[in-house]
Structures are given as structure tokens and as C-alpha cells.
Amino acid sequence: MQLSEEQRLDWLRLIRSDNVGPRTFRxxxxxxxxxxxxxxxxxxxxxxxxxxxxARICSQEAAAAELKTARGRGIKFVALGxxxxxxxxxxxxxxxxxxxxxGQHAILTRPLVAIVGSRNASAAGVxxxxxxxxxLGEAGFGIVSGLARGIDAAAHRASxxxxxxxxxxGGHDRIYPAEHAHLLxxxxxxxxxxxxxxxxxxxxxRDFPRRNRLISGLSLGVVIVEAARRSGSLITARLAGxxxxxxxxVPGSPLDPRAEGTNGLLKQGATLVTEAADxxxxxxxxxxxxxxxxxxxxxxxxxxxxxxEPGEDERSRIIALMGPTPAAIxxxxxxxxxxxxxxxxVLLELEIAGRLERHGGGLISLL
Amino acid sequence: MQLSEEQRLDWLRLIRSDNVGPRTFRxxxxxxxxxxxxxxxxxxxxxxxxxxxxARICSQEAAAAELKTARGRGIKFVALGxxxxxxxxxxxxxxxxxxxxxGQHAILTRPLVAIVGSRNASAAGVxxxxxxxxxLGEAGFGIVSGLARGIDAAAHRASxxxxxxxxxxGGHDRIYPAEHAHLLxxxxxxxxxxxxxxxxxxxxxRDFPRRNRLISGLSLGVVIVEAARRSGSLITARLAGxxxxxxxxVPGSPLDPRAEGTNGLLKQGATLVTEAADxxxxxxxxxxxxxxxxxxxxxxxxxxxxxxEPGEDERSRIIALMGPTPAAIxxxxxxxxxxxxxxxxVLLELEIAGRLERHGGGLISLL
Numbered sequence: 001m002q003l004s005e006e007q008r009l010d011w012l013r014l015i016r017s018d019n020v021g022p023r024t025f026r027x028x029x030x031x032x033x034x035x036x037x038x039x040x041x042x043x044x045x046x047x048x049x050x051x052x053x054x055a056r057i058c059s060q061e062a063a064a065a066e067l068k069t070a071r072g073r074g075i076k077f078v079a080l081g082x083x084x085x086x087x088x089x090x091x092x093x094x095x096x097x098x099x100x101x102x103g104q105h106a107i108l109t110r111p112l113v114a115i116v117g118s119r120n121a122s123a124a125g126v127x128x129x130x131x132x133x134x135x136l137g138e139a140g141f142g143i144v145s146g147l148a149r150g151i152d153a154a155a156h157r158a159s160x161x162x163x164x165x166x167x168x169x170g171g172h173d174r175i176y177p178a179e180h181a182h183l184l185x186x187x188x189x190x191x192x193x194x195x196x197x198x199x200x201x202x203x204x205x206r207d208f209p210r211r212n213r214l215i216s217g218l219s220l221g222v223v224i225v226e227a228a229r230r231s232g233s234l235i236t237a238r239l240a241g242x243x244x245x246x247x248x249x250v251p252g253s254p255l256d257p258r259a260e261g262t263n264g265l266l267k268q269g270a271t272l273v274t275e276a277a278d279x280x281x282x283x284x285x286x287x288x289x290x291x292x293x294x295x296x297x298x299x300x301x302x303x304x305x306x307x308x309e310p311g312e313d314e315r316s317r318i319i320a321l322m323g324p325t326p327a328a329i330x331x332x333x334x335x336x337x338x339x340x341x342x343x344x345x346v347l348l349e350l351e352i353a354g355r356l357e358r359h360g361g362g363l364i365s366l367l
Numbered sequence: 368m369q370l371s372e373e374q375r376l377d378w379l380r381l382i383r384s385d386n387v388g389p390r391t392f393r394x395x396x397x398x399x400x401x402x403x404x405x406x407x408x409x410x411x412x413x414x415x416x417x418x419x420x421x422a423r424i425c426s427q428e429a430a431a432a433e434l435k436t437a438r439g440r441g442i443k444f445v446a447l448g449x450x451x452x453x454x455x456x457x458x459x460x461x462x463x464x465x466x467x468x469x470g471q472h473a474i475l476t477r478p479l480v481a482i483v484g485s486r487n488a489s490a491a492g493v494x495x496x497x498x499x500x501x502x503l504g505e506a507g508f509g510i511v512s513g514l515a516r517g518i519d520a521a522a523h524r525a526s527x528x529x530x531x532x533x534x535x536x537g538g539h540d541r542i543y544p545a546e547h548a549h550l551l552x553x554x555x556x557x558x559x560x561x562x563x564x565x566x567x568x569x570x571x572x573r574d575f576p577r578r579n580r581l582i583s584g585l586s587l588g589v590v591i592v593e594a595a596r597r598s599g600s601l602i603t604a605r606l607a608g609x610x611x612x613x614x615x616x617v618p619g620s621p622l623d624p625r626a627e628g629t630n631g632l633l634k635q636g637a638t639l640v641t642e643a644a645d646x647x648x649x650x651x652x653x654x655x656x657x658x659x660x661x662x663x664x665x666x667x668x669x670x671x672x673x674x675x676e677p678g679e680d681e682r683s684r685i686i687a688l689m690g691p692t693p694a695a696i697x698x699x700x701x702x703x704x705x706x707x708x709x710x711x712x713v714l715l716e717l718e719i720a721g722r723l724e725r726h727g728g729g730l731i732s733l734l
Contacts, residue, residue, distance in 0.1 A: 124622045251618030251630055254641035255491045263618055263641050266633070274621035274630050 001081040008098075009063050010035035011079055015097050016058035016066075016198060017042060019354045022094040027348055029097075042352055048315070049346075049353030069199060075102045075172055084108065092217040092243050093360065096196035099214075102172055103192035107142045107163045111287055113279060114144040114215045114240075116233045117151025117225035117250075118258055125151055125226040125258065128250060130158040132223065135276035137162025141283075142191070144219050146211065147180050151225045151233075160186055165218065168195040169211035170203030194218075212236040213243070220283045221246030223273055227261030234261045237270070242360075246282050248273045308341040318346045319366070326363040368448040375465075376430050377402035378446055382464050383425035383433075383565060384409060386721045389461040394715055396464075409719055415682070416713075416720030436566060442469045442539055451475065459584040459610050460727060463563035466581075469539055470559035474509045474530045478654055480646060481511040481582045481607075483600045484518025484592035484617075485625055492518055492593040492625065495617060497525040499590065502643030504529025508650075509558070511586050513578065514547050518592045518600075527553055532585065535562040536578035537570030561585075579603040580610070587650045588613030590640055594628030601628050604637070609727075613649050615640045675708040685713045686733070693730040 003011065014035045015025050020042075028038035039057060046055035070077060077098045078084045086108040089095050101108065113136050115129055133143045133155040143159040145152040147166040156164045166187050168175070172195050175181045184193055194214065197207065212235050216222050222240040224247070227233035240247050249270040252259025266272055271282055310318070318336045321327075333343050347364060350356035357365050370378065381402045382392050387409075395405035406424060413422035437444060444465045445451045453475040456462050468475065480503050482496055500510045500522040510526035512519040514533040523531045533554050535542070539562050542548045551560055561581065564574065579602050583589050589607040591614070594600035607614050616637040619626025633639055638649055677685070685703045688694075700710050714731060717723035724732050 124620050128621055250621060251626070251633065251639075252620050253491050253623075253626075254495055254617060256620075259618070259620075260641075263639065266618065266639050267641075267645070272618075272630060272633050274627075274634075278634070 001079075003079045003082065007035065008077060008079060009060065009067065010039060011097055012063040012066060012077065013058040013060065014039055016063060018056040019046075019352050021358075022096050022196075023358055024348070024351050025097045027344070031344075031348065045349045045352040047353075049349030049351070049355055051353035051355070055352060066199060070100060070172075073102070073172070073199075075100050075199070076105065077101075078105070078108075086112075086218050088112075088220065089214065089217045092213065094213070095217065096214070098196070100172060100195050100199070101192055102194075103188035104163070104190060105192065107165060107190075107192050108194075108218070110142045110163065111140065111283070112142045112144050112165065112219045113283065114219040114222040114236070115151065115155035115225060116145055116148075116212075116215065116222065116236050117227055118231060118233065119148050119150040119152075120228075120258070121150035121154070121226050122256070122258055125250075126154045129154040129225045132225070132250075132273070132276055132279070133158035133164075134162075136279060137164075139276060139280055141220075144215055146208075146215055146236075147176070147184060147193075149177060149180075153180060153183060155225075156183060156187055156191075159191075161190055164191040166191070166193045167211055167214045167218070168193060168197070168203070169207040171195055171197045171199040171201035173199045174202050176203050208232055209235045209239075213239045216240035216243055216245050219245060220286055221248055221279065223248040223250065223279060224262050224265060224270070225250045226252065226258040227265075228257055229260045229264070231261050234265070237265055246271065246286070248279055248282070250274070308339075308345045310338070310342045310346055314338055314342060315346050315349075318343060319350070322364070322366045324365055324367075326357075326359045326365045329362045329364060332364075368446075370446045370449065374402065375444060375446060376427065376434065377406060378464055379430040379433060379444065380425040380427065381406055383430060385423040386413075386719050388725075389463050389563075390725055391715070391718050392464045394711070398711075398715065412716045412719040414720075416716030416718070416722060418720035418722075422719060433566060437467060437539075440469070440539070440566075442467050442566070443472065444468075445472070445475075453479075453585050455479075455587070456581065456584045459580065461580070462584065463581070465563070467539060467562050467566070468559055469561075470555035471530070471557060472559065474532060474557075474559050475561075475585070477509045477530065478507065478650070479509045479511050479532065479586045480650065481586040481589040481603070482518065482522035482592060483512055483515075483579075483582060483589065483603050484594055485598060485600065486515050486517040486519075487595075487625070488517035488521070488593050489623070489625055492617075492619075493521040496521040496592045499592070499617075499640070499643055499646070500525035500531070501529075503646060504531075506643060506647055508587075511582055513575075513582055514543070514551060514560075516544060516547075520547060520550060522592075523550060523554055523558075526558075528557055531558040533558070533560045534578055534581045534585070535560060535564070535570070536574040538562055538564045538566040538568035540566045541569050543570050575599055576602050576606075580606045583607035583610055583612050586612060587653055588615055588646065590615040590617065590646060591629050591632060591637070592617045593619065593625040594632075595624055596627045596631070598628050601632070604632055613638065613653070615646055615649070617641070675706075675712045677705070677709045677713055681705055681709060682713055682716075685710060686717070689731070689733045691732055691734075693724075693726045693732045696729045696731060699731075 032038040042055050080097050129151045137159040143164040145155045216239045224233045247270040249262040249265040333340050399405040409422050447464050496518045504526040510531040512522045583606045591600045614637040616629040616632040
């Protein structure tokens, strides 16, 4: 599959519009049969969902400008389903419909391992991350990390020649932390930088967990080198587990707070790593197996929008069943006695209106 | 079961005689129906086994003197099967028939956990061992260790009040290392010292692994705090595994050589410990279950010695099948086409003659 330039523009407009995240993007495109039709449907969905104002839809001009600027800077937008799209990222629950890639695209389709850890790393942690990244690089793996201070930077630096990928929480024009702008340029010679955000997007706190799902999603496995309790690296480990990726952790002294997180992961069943061979032993058999792409969902009998348009009563009844506590969509269908298609439509409307939050695992709540 | 003083003397003579270890002791007593009859049989066994000289049998006077000296120093000999004998130690393959106990006997029948590790411990390792010993002591466990420098001493010191057991590789009159003689005296106030060796036995290198089986054998589980590769603590861990005891290991940095052994144990499936609760969570359910004593072997039809006396030809045929490479007794029976009783008799003869080595797991070799 390869998008036409016109389709790529529509895709970019849709994902850049308010209240459209990767999951909603997929819902909308499946439902309306394409991004263009989905864009046309947004105002109606927002109105019926009870939006406080008109839906902010990304204009054709804004999207075209982003594409043009990107092209000028050597950044390429790769769409979900295109041959250059990283194969394993395609398998996650909420793959970004478009990723903006700078550098060597070829690395995205190589076998990848993530190495992440504390910003506030110990000298030993940094040294170990370097050794591991170098040895895994020599073994043929591309090294994925988050360009942060500490462990991330050490992992990138030790794999500059073998190839490394920096996944950004902001846009390509807002490198964080700024002091790593030069490191990033060095990465691009044999590696790449990846972002799903607009070029000038300033990363906010909540963009980091969102980015972390890409770090694990790109990779066969994630190695956590040092991590305090409740640190971002543990979020990456959790996401990796949810995505079915291998989770590796490096042990440390129980008296070292920087090992609390990794020791905790080991107690939960992560694979203990003291050398590259521990990682390779687990990942090599997976590589051999090739990609375990999920079975295609049976072609849905996508009902025309009109047929699944809920009446006012039905819509109110469904909304009345929801609240701020996350509830299962399945339960909503059962309790409302509406058809799954109707419930999905109401949820889409609420989402586009900015009134719905999706929590993953089929859970939703009202905002 | 409680031995008479006369029986205790016979037991001590038998176990103190040349070429009689804990396994042979049990064979002999089962075979001849008691220690006294076994003592009487030793010279004949040694002769038929091809001993180079007469068997050195511990004299009545020597054994009586050892018992008397021990009594004078407050050391009590407890025999396998007596109520004071540590219940779990009874379950191992090769329990000592007699243990010499100094201090508070009551601690031997409490739930026990071993804490062991490097002599050359790090400050962090010592601190962690202390914390763990203190917390497990507070939770009601007696702490077993080997009185060595480093981790062992730290574990003892932190559990002086709650109760701790030092298991000696030598006799009670040859405390090793000598600098811990005072520590040992302090231990005795609420704890005990245990040895299976003669009072004045100077520990040799090979006595330490032998002693280590008692450390694990007394305990529900063994915690290894720090251990280099190929260290004595790893022997204790292996013995603990073979004895069906829980093996716990404390993680450490892959760059710390003192953590190589413990990280290796964790890779092999040991339970990761960063706090006392990790140990308690595993051991508490075992405690609840009470002792899982092995089923009694069916009463053997002990054949009279005469009936199982092999002829010269048969003896030579069996010995010809053996060599310096460990072989299974079962195979010996099969290949020789002799009865198991005859093969056992020949093995006993060879053993008493000092020509046989038993390797555990039913393996034997000629010396």
C-alpha cells in the first residue's frame, strides 16, 4: 500500500484535527471508508456529541505547509501500511497513522531493541548501557531510545555507528532536551529520529508516556537499565508488556534507589540482563520466527452512517450509562441494549466533541 | 526415640571410625541392626574390601573422653531421631548421625533461614545482610550462617538477640576464623553453635562444603547476599536446591564482581530478594504446611550377613565393573547380575576399606 500525495494530505489533516488520536483515526477511516470522508463527517459528529464549539479541523493549507516544510528539511511522512512503516509498530493497539522520519529510513525495518533508563543515571549504569548498546549493535540490532539524559544518551552514543533511533516526544523542530540537538544530528548519519507530533510541537509531560509506546512498539524488546520507582522507564516497560514485547531489566543493589524499578520488574518476571547474550538469547528465536502479524479482523459489515445513526433517545440513554469512572464498551452495549454499531457511533461523536477519554483495553469514560 | 548413654557412645565410636561418613553410618546401622553390631563387623568388612591395613576403629575410651569433655563444656550430642534433632536436617540425604550443640538447643527446632555470602563483602552487602537478618529475626526466624567474615558475621551480629545459629566446619574447640571466637560466645546467649566434627577438629578446605550442607539442611531457605563466581556460597545454594530448600538471591550491578554469583542464581530461577518480605512471602506458606517428612521406607527384609556374603568370584566380578569414573549402583546391579543385597555388601566392604567414594545420587567410584 502506498498513499497518493492527496491521501497523505488528508491523513495528515485528520490526525492533526482536534480530538482525533491514533485510535479514533482508525475508527473514523474504517467507518467512513477513508480520511477525506471522515474529515467531512467531523463537524456533524462533534455537534451530535455535544461539543461546546465548532470542531477545530486542520485546514488543507496547514497540512500542506507542514508537508512542505518537512520535505525541505529532509523529513519524510510514512503512513501506516506503507512498506517503509516499521513492521512491528504496525502491530500495536494504537499505531500512529503517520510518522515523521529524519535520517536513514532503512533502520526502521531492521531488528530493533530499546535501551532506556534513568536520566539521573549512575556512572556504572551509563557504563553498562554503553557496553550493552555496543554489543547489541555489533550483533546486528538497531538501538531505540528516547534521547533523554543519562541512560538514553549513553545507549545512543554507543550505537552511533551500528545504528540508533531517537524517538521524540515533541516535533522534529523542538528537540528535547535542547542540549542533545547535536547528539541527534550525529545519530542521523547511520540512524534516524522519529516523531508522530507536528514539527513544532513542544513536548508536554503527557507526551512522554505517549512517546514511550513508540519506543517499545518499534522494538522486539525493551531493556531497562536503571529506574527509580514510578519512573518513566517503568511506563515503557509496562507498555512493552502490554504490546507483547520482551521486557528485560538490569539488576542492582537493593540499597540503590536507581535499581528499585528494575529489581521490581525482575520480581514481576522481566528477564535478568547482565550481558548482551542474555538479550540475544531471548530475541534470536523471535527473529527466526519472523513477524507474527495479527490475524486480519474479519471484514466488518460497515453499516452506512445513516443506518447506524442513533435516535436522540437512544443517544441519551447510552450517555446516561457513562460517567467519569472507566467502563467497558462491552458492558455499555449490554446495558444499553443498543447494537454495537450504534454504541460505537455515539462514542465516536463524544470523542470528536472532546467529551470522551479512551483508556485502552476497551475502557472509556466521560470527561 | 532417645538413645541410652551406652548407645550414644556406640554411635559416636562408629561415626568417628575411619571411612564411616553419614551415609555409610546409616547403611551399617540398618544392615547390622545397630551401631554396636556394626562396630563388630568393621574389621571383617575392611579385610574383605581389601584394606591396606587394619581398620582404625574409634576406641571406647576415645569416644567416652570426647563425650566427657563435651559435657564439661556444656556441649550436648544430639542423635538423629531424637526430639531435639533439627527436624528439617533429618530430611536431607546424609544427615549427621550426631551433632554437637553448644548454647540454646531450643533454637534448633524453630523455623530457620540461612543468610550467607562473600567473606570479601562490600559495605552495602554487609548493611543489607544486617537489615535482612534483623527483619527476619523480628519476624520469628532463627538465622543460620557460617561464622565467616563479611556477610556471615553481619547476619549473625544483627540477629544476636532474636537468635542465630553458627554452623562450624571444624570442631567446637577450633573456631574458624579465630577472630570470631568472641562473636561465637555472644551468639550462644540466645542462639547456638553446631558441629558434626570431633571437638578438636581443625577444618580443612573440603570440610566447608560438607558444613554448607548443614547450613542449608537446617533451614527452610537460603539467602545468598553477595557471591562471586565459583564461591562457597554458590555451593550452599546448589546444596539447598538439591535438598529442596528455597534459594533466594540478592541482585547487584552487573559491573560488580561480587554480584556475579547472585545474578547467576537469579538467572537460574532463584527468588529475587530486596527486602525481608520477599523471603517471608515464600516461606510462610511452607511453615503453614508443617513438616513434609519423607515417607518411611518399607521395613527392609534385612538379610543376615551370612546370607548376603558374596563368594570370592562374585566379589571380584562386581569390583571389575567399577573404576575411577562415577557409576550408578543400579547399573552395577544390572551388569553384575548379582542381587542388590550382595552389591550393597561389596560396596560397604570397599567403603570401610577406604577404597570407595560415594558421589550422591546413587553414584560410586573406586579410589
